[in-house]
Amino acid sequence: MDESYVTHEHDVVIIGAGGAGLRAAIEASKSGVSVAMICKSMLGKAHTVMAEGGAAAALGNKDPRDNWQTHFRDTMKGGKYLNDWRMAKIHAQQAPDRIRELETWGAVFDRTAKGLTNQRNFGGHTYPRLAHIGDATGLELIRTLQEKGVHMGMDVFMEFTVRKLFTSEGKISGCFAYDRNDGSLHVFKAKTIVMATGGATRCWSVCSGSWEYTGEGYALAYWAGAEIGDMEFIQFHPTGMIWPPSVKGILVTEGVRGEGGMLTNSEGKRFMFDYVPEMYKDEFADTEKEALEWVSEVVEGKLATVRRPPELLTRDVVAKAINSERDAGRASAHGGAYLDISWREPEQVKKKLPGMYHQFKELAAVDITVEKMEVGPTAHYVMGGIKVHPETQETTVPRMFAAGEAATGLHGANRLGGNSLSDLIVFGKIAGENAASKAKELGDFLTINPLQIEDAIKETLAPLKRKEGENPAKIVEDLREMMQNKVGIIRTEKLLKEALQDLDDLEVRAQNTSTGESRIYNPGWHQALEIDAMLDVSRMCALAALHREESRGGHTRDDFPVPDYKYWGKINSVITKKDVMAIEHRSYPPIDEELKKLLDFEDLHEEE
């Protein structure tokens, strides 16, 4: 093959430059190994920048009753007990220190009256727990890590897309990437690799994700032989924008509800009171009066003495409630629900939710300080991902690590808002630390088989050489539309089977895309290359969803509408690459007896 490529050598290669990737890169660099960080976009633009509401950590600054034990319990309960309890424990214990550390790196969170990091209420969290800056916490987190990172000596490769992970004797030996700017080809030799590649919500037509979210991390790891878990669990965030059509899916932070936002239907009714699940009955207000009392206590900065409003139920519950109201004919003007924060002082709204104020004003011509917003569910987060060792973050392929949304375990069947940003910094650090220490133990780089490189080059350049093919944008649009309709919030066996068939058909079309010949910043070419990953990730989701015959968290089956505690409630899906995509089901080890005491006993259904 005459196509030339550049070879790089780094002890640790981090793929992804969001919160998890940056935090991993900082930690690995600290230990003195050579680090490359490969970003799909430019540094500081990764998906973390879009996170709004905050980072959950039991600092106890706002409410001293909070502690890691309660955070652990809330995370497990929100995840419907399918979480890896070991990760939930590590996360709850270490999140506070990771937040405090960010502050010493320059993050400027909102303050309490005593001058400490302030914390806000969020769905499923017993106490105000989310460190935040207005509603732009993701920006603060990524900027802080970026500003720290550029002084750590790592090499940053911006606008590079990784196409393949290389393995030698079953172990990771490097990866193949191309530079989006000039189309040049690159081989990275690495002793260890950290997958910090984020999620895949771009596979749905209504989503809160950017173009980057095409799931390559999951697909790359799967193709390299790693186990992928829990892919049926997709979080549909209850509040995305729904009008005008071009903004459909853009996130409306849960912080609106944390600040007292109320959800109503076309009849003006606060419908969430009708959707409080049995397991949360004791913790949520059952009258509007009590809910209002809670809000006024919180607004005045007091410790809450009454139960919280049902708008602050977990995201899976609220998303399904909005869906049900629509199906019952009580939707808002454009098919969602109304979200109202206009009853609070306009200046308060602008201070605590500046991004939302701006976003609605600019994009929908709605002034949220006087008018209601219209919102509806939007594909937001993948709870599933690459299976990792809870303490080292190493995957089932030796020398490959994973952290953040790319990994699975922490969130179970449903992630609590705010637990993602803290996930990134807790497990990003752990992954970076372990990837570096493992790299230090290893001797020389493993040899990458030249045939593997040749194949990667051939596949990468193929779309440029095809003439008269289909525009890749059309195939991606059809895929996203299909996933929205058939593997969306409400699923059935029939629809899921159809989806798997449709994916096979789309795969055939994907073999015949053409994109123009230019290798210089050619978005059509980039998109043509992403489709393979989107197809396999969509397949994983449909397959896992087809097998799970119950409803739980981010997976709802119309033909199996209730949770099954006896079997499905105790077991997680695992997908691996065999001749075809293979699925099995496995449990995490039994929970530690001391930790079990922190959980709500009746939720565990041990008798069954």
Next chain:
Amino acid sequence: MSENVTFKIFRGLPDGDGDPFGEMVDYTVEMDEGMVVLDVIHRIQAEHAPDLSCRWNCKAGKCGSCSAEVNGKPRLMCMTRMEEVMEETPNGEPVLVKPMQAFPLTKDLVTNTSWAYEMNKKMVPINGPEEKNWEFNQNEANRIQEFRACIECMLCVNTCHVLREHQKFDEFAGPRFFVRLAGLEMHPLDVENRIPEIKEDFGIGYCNITRCCTEVCPAGINITDNAIIPLKERVVSEYYDPISMLAKKIGLKK
């Protein structure tokens, strides 16, 4: 109710000297209610030109990737509504879309902004207490949180005449980095003295307060009044204040 819109978009590459070389190409697509400029670009890619280069990420004004010049005005394409653009475009004329002009061209609407990443490395990191649990109040935070809202879209840099016309990229940090420096300099717990480098290395003296940067900032940061002018004042009191000059002369102050 949908109507057609024509965009006239720069398509081209740098020539041998690195100068933009290309042409303005017309594309006509259907326009739906509520669309922003970036939606129209995406539709052009999907229907006519898959290889039309354009950067974008969040499509919600949070990441600052899709900066371009629309009808000659520097803007985020994702936050510019077509309604507004059509109002300002003369009847029957196409909408003009060009890349940022201050940065070297990569292709079409994409420019090379790597200067910003090199400049970022020159910022001395925050230097505060080693102990965690930093204490400062919300009023102190307010002052710098405005600066933390910067999304690094580089529209201010693109607009600043010191950089756009005079290309002083080696001597002048530009509005984005004065915002960054102001955030550090005014941080209640930062003890680093940044004034000498703000004057010498980052060339704040070049700015003659035309406020062009403030006008184009999509994050609404009052760059000139809240970041640049206070930094200029600090430079003045450090270097040109008679008492402090005397103190320096007789060795009381470095």
